[in-house]
Amino acid sequence: MSREIFALKGTICYSTSPTELSITEGGYVVCENGHCAGVFPELPDRYRQIPCTDFGDELIIPGLTDLHIHAPQYTFRASGMDLELLDWLNTITFPQEARYEDTEFARAAYTIFAEDLKKGPNTRACIFGTLHVPATEILMELLNQTGLKTMVGKVNMDRNGSPVLQETSAQASADATLSWLEDTLTKFENVKPILTPRFIPSCSDELMEKLSALQQKYHLPVQSHLSENLGEIAWVQELCPDTHFYGEAYSRFGLFGGDCPTIMAHCVHSSDEEIALMKKQGVYIAHCPQSNINLSSGIAPVRRYLDEGLHVGLGSDVAGGTCSSILRAMADAIQVSKLYWRLIDSSMKPLTLEEAFYMGTEGGGSFFGKAGSFKEGYEFDAVVLNSSTIPTPLKLSPKDRLERLVYLSDDRNISAKYTAGRKIL
Numbered sequence: 109m110s111r112e113i114f115a116l117k118g119t120i121c122y123s124t125s126p127t128e129l130s131i132t133e134g135g136y137v138v139c140e141n142g143h144c145a146g147v148f149p150e151l152p153d154r155y156r157q158i159p160c161t162d163f164g165d166e167l168i169i170p171g172l173t174d175l176h177i178h179a180p181q182y183t184f185r186a187s188g189m190d191l192e193l194l195d196w197l198n199t200i201t202f203p204q205e206a207r208y209e210d211t212e213f214a215r216a217a218y219t220i221f222a223e224d225l226k227k228g229p230n231t232r233a234c235i236f237g238t239l240h241v242p243a244t245e246i247l248m249e250l251l252n253q254t255g256l257k258t259m260v261g262k263v264n265m266d267r268n269g270s271p272v273l274q275e276t277s278a279q280a281s282a283d284a285t286l287s288w289l290e291d292t293l294t295k296f297e298n299v300k301p302i303l304t305p306r307f308i309p310s311c312s313d314e315l316m317e318k319l320s321a322l323q324q325k326y327h328l329p330v331q332s333h334l335s336e337n338l339g340e341i342a343w344v345q346e347l348c349p350d351t352h353f354y355g356e357a358y359s360r361f362g363l364f365g366g367d368c369p370t371i372m373a374h375c376v377h378s379s380d381e382e383i384a385l386m387k388k389q390g391v392y393i394a395h396c397p398q399s400n401i402n403l404s405s406g407i408a409p410v411r412r413y414l415d416e417g418l419h420v421g422l423g424s425d426v427a428g429g430t431c432s433s434i435l436r437a438m439a440d441a442i443q444v445s446k447l448y449w450r451l452i453d454s455s456m457k458p459l460t461l462e463e464a465f466y467m468g469t470e471g472g473g474s475f476f477g478k479a480g481s482f483k484e485g486y487e488f489d490a491v492v493l494n495s496s497t498i499p500t501p502l503k504l505s506p507k508d509r510l511e512r513l514v515y516l517s518d519d520r521n522i523s524a525k526y527t528a529g530r531k532i533l
């Protein structure tokens with residue numbers, strides 16, 4: 109943690125609720141020992157002597173959280189996008205992920221991934237690796253050096269993979285997971301392990317039982333996929349005939365919220381029962397609009413999730429998604445919500461900019477604790493955005509400028525970035 113105290117001056121913008129933005133032009137946001145000490149229209153006397161960087165009228169927003177991304181898929185993003193989920197996994201994704209058995213390849217690929225993540229607007233991420241322990245540890249080491257705060261999962265898959273990408277048994281998968289946990293639980297300042305059963309079709313009951321025991325022993329968080337695609341859901345029903353809905357295939361092993369902090373990606377086709385259980389158990393939904401379009405999965409009913417008070421953040425789901433910027437995911441979320449409203453259910457109003465901004469900042473950030481906001485006491489994650497790539501002679505309000513920066517998301521607009529008080533860019 110940084111022991112420094114400093115201020116940033118600019119147009120400070122953050123969510124005060126899921127539907128409201130606070131905007132302070134010519135304001136100051138103060139960082140003290142890695143945490144936010146508040147936003148001030150004038151710098152209070154007690155801070156007169158502290159270093160202050162003046163960013164003029166540039167926007168200063170909280171760091172963004174990507175709640176769902178696959179690091180090994182970064183190499184082939186934006187290719188092979190004409191398939192639906194299960195065919196895409198079998199023909200493109202699994203053969204590509206198999207390459208990470210080769211640690212030299214893994215280091216080369218993950219170096220590019222970590223460098224690009226550092227250059228973008230996200231300050232935190234929950235990341236899938238592959239089933240390979242050495243490659244996943246390389247990924248963690250490289251991410252730790254970026255200063256970003258991340259959770260990384262060695263993927264578990266002991267069934268329905270491919271000859272080149274599947275663990276040999278539930279026991280082998282659990283043993284590899286234990287050895288990875290022992291190596292990484294306390295090794296990194298910025299990177300923590302997260303249990304990562306790929307999805308139910310990839311994980312036998314025996315494996316899920318063993319992961320459940322590890323979860324309880326080490327109090328680990330969990331990330332997985334849920335109700336993304338109709339074919340996938342039908343397959344889970346065949347594989348787990350005793351369950352009433354997909355989420356129950358996780359919850360019967362205690363891997364669905366409650367004492368087990370959980371992120372479920374997608375939730376495009378969740379039933380009423382599944383939604384009620386996610387709400388009761390405090391499961392985080394990672395809404396991945398770009399992936400849902402690319403893989404023709406459908407549109408998640410995010411308006412409903414927000415209105416019913418579920419936890420919702422945004423995910424890029426690279427390489428289902430092509431772009432890792434959560435600014436882009438905000439725009440995509442608004443756009444697909446308009447299609448949902450117009451084409452599927454006219455009672456489900458489109459998302460506002462405020463709501464999308466909340467999901468990309470505090471909505472997802474809160475999975476890490478107090479993150480994603482400039483409220484006092486939150487970890488100091490900040491991104492400074494300039495308009496260098498989008499000049500205009502128009503006199504725009506701060507909110508209009510924010511909207512353009514979201515819709516035209518471009519890493520070249522980032523002037524500076526801080527995570528937990530530390531300057532990253």
Ligand code: GUN
Pocket residue numbers: 178193197201306307333336399425428
């Ligand atoms: N379900 C299981 N694995 C994956 C994956 O790699 N990407 C997506 N989008 N869904 C999945």
Ligand code: FE
Pocket residue numbers: 176178333373425428
């Ligand atoms: Fe995914």
